[in-house]
Amino acid sequence: GENVEQxxxxxxxxxxxxxxxxxxxxxSASNYFxxxxxxxxxxxxxxxxxxxxxxxxxxxxxxxxLNKTAKHFSLHITETQPEDSAVYFCASTGFQKLVFGTGTRxxxxx
Amino acid sequence: NAGxxxxxxxxxxxxxxxARLRCSPMKxxxxxYWYRQLPEEGLKFMVYLQKENIxxxxxxxxxxxxxxxxxxxxxxxxxxxxxxGDSAAYFCASSPAKETQYFGPGTRxxxx
Numbered sequence: 001g002e003n004v005e006q007x008x009x010x011x012x013x014x015x016x017x018x019x020x021x022x023x024x025x026x027x028s029a030s031n032y033f034x035x036x037x038x039x040x041x042x043x044x045x046x047x048x049x050x051x052x053x054x055x056x057x058x059x060x061x062x063x064x065x066l067n068k069t070a071k072h073f074s075l076h077i078t079e080t081q082p083e084d085s086a087v088y089f090c091a092s093t094g095f096q097k098l099v100f101g102t103g104t105r106x107x108x109x110x
Numbered sequence: 111n112a113g114x115x116x117x118x119x120x121x122x123x124x125x126x127x128x129a130r131l132r133c134s135p136m137k138x139x140x141x142x143y144w145y146r147q148l149p150e151e152g153l154k155f156m157v158y159l160q161k162e163n164i165x166x167x168x169x170x171x172x173x174x175x176x177x178x179x180x181x182x183x184x185x186x187x188x189x190x191x192x193x194x195g196d197s198a199a200y201f202c203a204s205s206p207a208k209e210t211q212y213f214g215p216g217t218r219x220x221x222x
Contacts, residue, residue, distance in 0.1 A: 032209045043201065043213040044153065089152060097143065097166055098211060100153045 002027040006090050006101025013080050014109055021104045023090035024072040030092040033066060033073045038103075039086045047088075048075070080108045112137070114204050114214035115184075122220045129189040129196070131217045135204030142185045143211060144170075144177060147199045156200075159185060192221045 003026040013019050025033075034049035050057045050064045050073065057064050061080075066073040073092075077084055085108045091098040115134040123129050135142050140161050145153040155169040159179035170177065174192075179185040189196055199218050203211035 034210065036213075043215050046210065046212065049210065093209065097155050097158050097169075099155065102152045 002030060002092060002099040004090060004092055004099050004101045006104060008104060009102065010105045010107070012107045012109065015080060015082060017080055017108075019075075019077045019080050019084070019106055019108075021075045021088055021090070021106075022072060023074070023092075023101050024070075025092040025099075026071065027092070028068075028071065032093040033064070034091050034098070035064060035075050036089045036091065036100075037086045038089065044089060077106075080106075082108050082110050084108050114139075114202060114212055116202055116214035116217050118217060119215060120218050120220070122222065123192050124222050125193055126191050129192050129219055129221075131187040131189075131200050131202075131219070132184040133187070133202035133204075133214055134184040135202075136206075136212060139204035139206050139212075141205040141207065142179050143203045143205070144185075144187050145201045145203065147201060147216075149198075153201065156187070189219075192219075194221045197221045 006023045031052040035047050036044035037047045038044045048059050048062050048064050050066050061078045063076040087103045087105050089103050090101040117132050142159045144156040147153050157170045157177045158166040162181050174190045176188045197220050199216045201213050201216045203213045205211045
């Protein structure tokens, strides 16, 4: 089955810096890659997603890139703010279901 | 359009009791997924349902756990004879198709 690896597990940055989180997947048939943000005690919230026919997608300070040949995709957050602090999960479509990475705890210090 | 609803938000059970977790998907969504999350860990897939059908239950323990999504009413995740190891947050998500999933607020189950 699909396996998703996510790195780093924790990431500390200063406010205003950029943050990059990387994921790799195993199933070459996967074609949908969402990213979720989960604040403490809250639900995971979809922040951006990308499909395999697109190499990059941007939404304000957030961007996602996809390399299908290498089977990896990344989340880029620019000009980080303290409210970006949360756990971020990547996911990819295994057969009929999402398979999640283990999460990255991002801490943005003022 | 209300989001995905789950109830109860918190549930306390003693060992051996039954837990029933409910999930109402977003309007127009016919796909429901259940996930389990332990503290400081990721989301583990349990089961995927469409109306009246279980599509994939490969992540659900064979014993004590069951799920349904009837023609009318919410999806229900049922845990019989709960044990302490069942303590976790259980999230459901709904989707209009097989991709984009929107999560509910979760049910936090505590087994004493």
